Amino acid sequence: MSSLYSDDTLQYKDKVNNMVLAVSSAMELFPESFRKESIKLWGTEYVSWKTATTYDATQVILEGLRKIQVEPNREALYNELSAPDFSVEGATGTVRFDAKHDRVPEKNKIGVLVQVKQKCKPEDQPRYRFCLIQE
Numbered sequence: 776m777s778s779l780y781s782d783d784t785l786q787y788k789d790k791v792n793n794m795v796l797a798v799s800s801a802m803e804l805f806p807e808s809f810r811k812e813s814i815k816l817w818g819t820e821y822v823s824w825k826t827a828t829t830y831d832a833t834q835v836i837l838e839g840l841r842k843i844q845v846e847p848n849r850e851a852l853y854n855e856l857s858a859p860d861f862s863v864e865g866a867t868g869t870v871r872f873d874a875k876h877d878r879v880p881e882k883n884k885i886g887v888l889v890q891v892k893q894k895c896k897p898e899d900q901p902r903y904r905f906c907l908i909q910e
Contacts, residue, residue, distance in 0.1 A: 785891065785903040792903070794891045799824035800867045801887050801907045809866040824867075831865030838863040
């Protein structure tokens, strides 16, 4: 539930300790280049899954427009995005589409579990945070 996946939830500390949430994606999965770009654009690397997937959609459109060989229009863009070899790197992984035009999710990049803990790694300073649960 994305409404619980926020810093507001962490203020309840012991009450939410060890709580597990299924979320769209987790910041730890975003590439370093996206996190640096996030700091430049928005002043933080801690952006929501909505921001990350919007970034992905923008990258898809830009790449599709770059590949168009004719005058850019909706039909030409649709055809580029429908090509079996179309893909582009986004914040949440490689974006590609199947024959039904649905995004093909990369395993362990979209639809992940996080758990509230005081430390994700032993060397972390104690503070409540969402830690990615690795398979």
